Amino acid sequence: MNRKRALISETFMVKKIRNGPQKFGAVSDGEGPTDIRSTMEYIMTLFPRKIFNDTLPQIVLKHQLYSIHDDKTMVDKEVNKLREQGELLMFQLGFDAEAFGLVFASDYKAKVLAGEEGRVTQGTVEKFLEKVLSPCTDLSFSKDKMLKEFLFTDSEITQLVKSGVLTVRDAGSWWLSIPNSGKFTKYFIQGRKAVLGMVKKSKYSEVLKAELEERRTTSQVKFHMKYHIHDIVGAELVESIPTTSGTLLRFVDS
16 A cells, blocks of 8 residues: 555646545545646656757647546646636647647747747737737637737738748638647657557556656657656556556557
């Protein structure tokens, strides 16, 4: 039992262990981050800033929060509250309709401004950050809204796409986006596949979470192993099962 408690304490989570009535804000085992902001800050410590030369804001996928907090409805509610308060921005990451990236607005703005310094698009991007993202709960923007509500010209919209803060959704609308995040998406998907493969190739297609965390990673896994584990648990690509030896992750056949 002591070993189990040590594992829980070290890893911040054991999904699906319920000891009586569970209030939102408490992690399933009663330890680790106790609210959404703290949970995001914890997962952000696993974000590989050096790989991107610290040019990207620290990205958390919304479903990673579900790996720590069981109540998805309440997670979504708290995330939306932080977005309405202007603290968080949410992005449709493009590789999956259910994959939403979360970043702190202050971090996003700082990284975007640093990347824009000295560029011809700088003034337009500064205008966008000030007028559109203070606060912003939209994932995308129509041409009508950009022209009439935010008073951007066609050429300014073109500059915003060029800078990477907007990306084309379809004819006449754009997604809010994170400049230079293509590399993040590539490495993330690559790592997810590799880590899922490790689980699937284990005996009975299951492995102790603590053991997986200690695995030597291949060149396919560029992120912290725990970052990927929070992803595959939160996205329900593996089942998380409490055992006397710690949390067991079992591959889920889709």
